[in-house]
Amino acid sequence: MNRRRPHDVAIVGAGMVGAALALTLARAGCDVVVIEPRPPLPWCETDELDLRVVALAPSSVELFGRIGVWESIRNARACSFRRMHVWDALAPGELTFDAADRGHASLGHIVENRLIQHTLWEAMKSEPRIALRCPAQVDGMELETENRSLLLADGTRLSASLVVGADGADSAMRTLANIGTREREYGQRAIVAHVQIGRPHEYTAWQRFLPGATLAFLPLEDKRPLSNSGIGSTEHPGVRAGVLHRRCSVVWSVPEAEAARLLALDDAAFCRELGAAFDYRLGVVQSTTARAAFPLRMRIAASYTAARFALVGDAAHVVHPLAGQGVNLGLRDVGELAEVLVDARQSGLDLAAPSFLRRYERRRRSDDVLSAHGFDAIQRVFASSSLPLAALRGMGLSIADRLGPIKRLFAAHAAGR
Numbered sequence: 001m002n003r004r005r006p007h008d009v010a011i012v013g014a015g016m017v018g019a020a021l022a023l024t025l026a027r028a029g030c031d032v033v034v035i036e037p038r039p040p041l042p043w044c045e046t047d048e049l050d051l052r053v054v055a056l057a058p059s060s061v062e063l064f065g066r067i068g069v070w071e072s073i074r075n076a077r078a079c080s081f082r083r084m085h086v087w088d089a090l091a092p093g094e095l096t097f098d099a100a101d102r103g104h105a106s107l108g109h110i111v112e113n114r115l116i117q118h119t120l121w122e123a124m125k126s127e128p129r130i131a132l133r134c135p136a137q138v139d140g141m142e143l144e145t146e147n148r149s150l151l152l153a154d155g156t157r158l159s160a161s162l163v164v165g166a167d168g169a170d171s172a173m174r175t176l177a178n179i180g181t182r183e184r185e186y187g188q189r190a191i192v193a194h195v196q197i198g199r200p201h202e203y204t205a206w207q208r209f210l211p212g213a214t215l216a217f218l219p220l221e222d223k224r225p226l227s228n229s230g231i232g233s234t235e236h237p238g239v240r241a242g243v244l245h246r247r248c249s250v251v252w253s254v255p256e257a258e259a260a261r262l263l264a265l266d267d268a269a270f271c272r273e274l275g276a277a278f279d280y281r282l283g284v285v286q287s288t289t290a291r292a293a294f295p296l297r298m299r300i301a302a303s304y305t306a307a308r309f310a311l312v313g314d315a316a317h318v319v320h321p322l323a324g325q326g327v328n329l330g331l332r333d334v335g336e337l338a339e340v341l342v343d344a345r346q347s348g349l350d351l352a353a354p355s356f357l358r359r360y361e362r363r364r365r366s367d368d369v370l371s372a373h374g375f376d377a378i379q380r381v382f383a384s385s386s387l388p389l390a391a392l393r394g395m396g397l398s399i400a401d402r403l404g405p406i407k408r409l410f411a412a413h414a415a416g417r
Helices: 016-027 058-066 070-077 113-125 172-176 256-264 267-277 326-346 354-383 387-402 404-415
Strands: 007-012 032-035 053-056 078-081 083-088 094-098 108-112 130-133 138-143 148-152 157-165 181-197 204-210 213-219 247-255 285-288 292-301 309-311
Touching (some): 007 148, 016 113, 016 130, 016 326, 032 157, 053 058, 053 113, 053 326, 058 108, 070 078, 070 108, 070 113, 138 172, 157 172, 181 256, 247 256, 247 267, 256 292
Parallel strands (some): 007 032, 032 130
Antiparallel strands (some): 053 108, 078 108, 138 148
């Protein structure tokens, strides 16, 4: 077995959260090793849009800006949205957030997962303080006096002052650290697809609550020339002329049996049902891409830290996607963990000192647990088909829409402030 000198930090998992953490720490002067089983798929502007997209909050955009990748992502293919509109299928009452109300140009950006992962990966490859071990897999982990050691599948042994598990919802590193989870299965699947709609999406993120289901339409940038369609559009500042604004990413969360039925429909039948479920708010759904689906659950790690070990992102928390905050919560983990580690480094202290790791866990786990249970409560309340409860929901949306302080509080939380 080969033994290398200890790194400052070893990060297992190079998805969005793990890669962002690696770059943040490397830019701060840390020696980082990243272990990942496989590289991300390459991205090209001529590729079809990735089915999986994320709604990046302003806090996430700021983090990407600090590590020098946001300009590349924005210039490649990112769609800003300036409004969010929420309403209930069973009762009157709607809630609208507008970036202009807070003096901002947008509420966030819809970006393809693969574009973000590709951009972060390319940045890591050019960062001299990051050692990329890929393809590589961790087979074992041991706690030593001043480090943790990792045994890789090829027999290599690495050590680092701190090991970070960023290897996703089914984290093997969390298991190796003997950290349990608390979870709830929703008995739902989220169906994702891209659709062409009859009217411009208005650079708005739309969400409708239905009995037992949630449906979101997220705006996408479609660069096909208008001359090919003969359909007009309303231009949005910062987007060049000749761009169609009639393409959306759909996230439709429904019970398992209903998901199976919808996935079995042909495209025309799926578009009809989708349009009806959305109350034709953006006109007829004209076409759809292939569909995919993934199960929904809430999962929170019992602890975010152990001796010389920390969890971030989905390895620490998985939440219901109705608010689109999963990745943003993970990137907030990155900002907080990087801050405490840099503070320790600048103070000349051990990076993995328990007091600093406790500070990270105290700040992030409380926010994540509050968010997870808040989303869970919203899902439970809005999933009910009780008409009296629906009336109360509608009244609540209307009241929240009229009360500026409440709207600003919601908007600030979604933005990561």
